[in-house]
Amino acid sequence: MSLIHQINTQNIPQHIAIIMDGNGRWAKQHGENRIYGHYEGVNSVREVVEAAGTIGVKYMTLYAFSTENWNRPKEEVEALMELLISTISAETPQLNKKNVRLQAIGNLNSLPTNCLNELNESIEQTANNTGLTLILALSYSSKWEIQNAMQQIATKVKAAVLQPEDITEKIIEQHLCTNKFPDPELMIRTSGERRISNFLLWQLAYAEFYFTDKLWPDFRKEDLFEAIINYQTRERRFGKTSEQITQH
Numbered sequence: 099m100s101l102i103h104q105i106n107t108q109n110i111p112q113h114i115a116i117i118m119d120g121n122g123r124w125a126k127q128h129g130e131n132r133i134y135g136h137y138e139g140v141n142s143v144r145e146v147v148e149a150a151g152t153i154g155v156k157y158m159t160l161y162a163f164s165t166e167n168w169n170r171p172k173e174e175v176e177a178l179m180e181l182l183i184s185t186i187s188a189e190t191p192q193l194n195k196k197n198v199r200l201q202a203i204g205n206l207n208s209l210p211t212n213c214l215n216e217l218n219e220s221i222e223q224t225a226n227n228t229g230l231t232l233i234l235a236l237s238y239s240s241k242w243e244i245q246n247a248m249q250q251i252a253t254k255v256k257a258a259v260l261q262p263e264d265i266t267e268k269i270i271e272q273h274l275c276t277n278k279f280p281d282p283e284l285m286i287r288t289s290g291e292r293r294i295s296n297f298l299l300w301q302l303a304y305a306e307f308y309f310t311d312k313l314w315p316d317f318r319k320e321d322l323f324e325a326i327i328n329y330q331t332r333e334r335r336f337g338k339t340s341e342q343i344t345q346h
């Protein structure tokens with residue numbers, strides 16, 4: 099029986115962030131090359147996005163390509179870009195059918211032009227959808243994002259548009275690429291690694307972390323439900339005591 103029935107519909111995380119790790123190892127286990135693992139990973143993306151939308155998750159951020167991933171072998175980088183282009187192009191009608199709005203964060207101008215064009219086209223075509231917002235982190239790293247925000251803020255201070263004492267948490271957040279989205283309550287990482295790897299360092303300040311040994315191509319709908327059920331057993335205290343949380 100599906101785990102969906104065990105989910106408390108009153109406590110669905112509104113934003114889930116995922117580090118989709120283990121495609122390469124999955125491919126190796128199946129005697130294939132790494133690229134094959136990324137292709138299979140797309141099937142997990144499709145299933146997990148659809149399941150998240152069905153249960154009412156509002157935002158899902160997927161770490162699809164990190165700044166550091168540019169250092170992978172040229173063939174793998176090229177194959178990943180090709181895969182992104184073909185997937186976005188092929189899946190856009192499905193995104194519309196499922197009422198999913200596509201967004202992206204990262205140093206998008208560093209993507210190949212055809213990839214950026216495909217991405218922008220899909221973002222435009224899905225802009226009016228009101229279900230899940232799917233945010234792809236592409237050429238993204240948190241340190242890059244924070245550096246970028248600092249530069250924008252420093253420029254404003256230099257121009258006397260902002261005073262140093264005006265720099266609050268809110269101002270910093272407004273200069274991050276995620277300024278249109280709430281912070282994730284739940285971060286999932288697959289493949290047994292227990293690291294944050296330069297992903298949403300600011301935004302995950304109070305998130306619950308869920309780690310699973312499953313490799314990304316094996317992570318499917320029921321695994322997402324399991325992660326959410328696990329999240330729902332946790333008490334989120336935001337630095338307060340347990341008593342303060344339960345008092346009304």
Ligand code: FPP
Binds near residue numbers: 122139161182234314
């Ligand atoms: C990590 O596995 C995965 C990536 C760097 C790429 C993720 C991309 C996809 C799942 C496909 C494209 C996604 C979308 C949204 C269209 P790894 O290669 O680091 O695996 P390993 O640790 O086993 O080597």
